Amino acid sequence: MSINPALQGRSYPAGEAYVVSREKIREFAAATKASNRAHFDLEAAAGLGHADLVAPPTFAIIVAQRADAQLVADPEAGIDFSRVVHADQRFTLHRPIVAGDELVAALHVDKVRAMGSGAMITTRAEISTSDGAAVATTVSSILVRGEEAA
Amino acid sequence: MTPIDFATLEKGQEIGSTTLHVNRADLVRYAGASGDFNPIHWNERFATEVGLPGVIAHGMFTMGAAVTLVEDWVGDPGAIVDYQTRFTKPVVVEDPAGTNPSDAQGTALEVGGAIGALDEEARTARIDLTVVADGQKVLVKAQALVQF
Numbered sequence: 001m002s003i004n005p006a007l008q009g010r011s012y013p014a015g016e017a018y019v020v021s022r023e024k025i026r027e028f029a030a031a032t033k034a035s036n037r038a039h040f041d042l043e044a045a046a047g048l049g050h051a052d053l054v055a056p057p058t059f060a061i062i063v064a065q066r067a068d069a070q071l072v073a074d075p076e077a078g079i080d081f082s083r084v085v086h087a088d089q090r091f092t093l094h095r096p097i098v099a100g101d102e103l104v105a106a107l108h109v110d111k112v113r114a115m116g117s118g119a120m121i122t123t124r125a126e127i128s129t130s131d132g133a134a135v136a137t138t139v140s141s142i143l144v145r146g147e148e149a150a
Numbered sequence: 151m152t153p154i155d156f157a158t159l160e161k162g163q164e165i166g167s168t169t170l171h172v173n174r175a176d177l178v179r180y181a182g183a184s185g186d187f188n189p190i191h192w193n194e195r196f197a198t199e200v201g202l203p204g205v206i207a208h209g210m211f212t213m214g215a216a217v218t219l220v221e222d223w224v225g226d227p228g229a230i231v232d233y234q235t236r237f238t239k240p241v242v243v244e245d246p247a248g249t250n251p252s253d254a255q256g257t258a259l260e261v262g263g264a265i266g267a268l269d270e271e272a273r274t275a276r277i278d279l280t281v282v283a284d285g286q287k288v289l290v291k292a293q294a295l296v297q298f
Binding site: 024027028030031032033034035036038039048049050054055056057058061062065066081082083084085086087088089090091092093096139145 | 170176179180182183184185186188190196200201208209210211213214215217218221222225226227228230231232233234235236237294
């Protein structure tokens with residue numbers, strides 16, 4: 001199986017909305033060892049001017065990786081998930097994500113580059129509210145290791 | 151806490167450091183919280199079969215844990231408007247014999263941060279993070295942009 005170079009430039013439309021819950025923010029914050037009270041306590045979040053519990057800076061990975069899953073599952077893509085290594089990641093937050101947000105992500109395959117017998121794939125998820133207001137842009141590169149790589 | 155006065159910040163200034171520990175239970179917890187159930191992060195057999203030295207931490211766990219230093223420095227997690235990194239070395243998480251994996255000390259992640267750049271006009275500070283495990287940098291170009 002090899003990576004289809006024609007993937008570059010492909011887009012996958014936004015799927016079902018992801019509803020950000022207080023409990024998921026608390027769970028994700030605890031799982032990344034965050035202790036900032038604005039992830040856990042409504043009064044603390046309000047004290048900083050947030051409408052509800054504020055998500056950690058990397059929380060959007062949940063939404064981005066759901067969008068990425070469309071690409072990985074695309075039989076035309078030729079991606080063997082067990083050979084995938086995360087190479088880089090960026091989050092640009094147009095505004096903080098807070099509990100109650102309904103988020104959708106459109107996925108764009110920005111770059112496909114052959115690396116030996118494998119490939120580096122750069123994807124961008126444009127995350128917005130269901131109403132179309134921009135919330136975050138995430139850019140991720142994954143290295144799909146070639147079959148004969150050690 | 152007292153809010154940070156942007157005008158007092160200087161390039162090169164350290165924002166602090168912390169040591170976090172990650173054990174197998176932490177990886178299971180992160181898998182559940184994030185929805186990333188790739189077995190290389192929880193199954194030794196599978197991890198070694200695909201050529202890894204053992205079970206490794208999610209890169210996104212390390213990235214997420216490291217930025218807590220910036221959150222605690224600035225006070226408002228919502229002030230972090232951009233955050234990026236490259237993942238250069240896997241963080242191997244052992245399963246030491248004779249311990250409950252939930253109580254194992256785990257792999258130490260030494261996190262440090264310093265102001266890498268200041269933009270007076272935009273009122274932003276770029277915090278450059280260093281994250282070291284087993285003497286090796288595991289994140290490179292880990293940069294968080296803080297809006298004041």
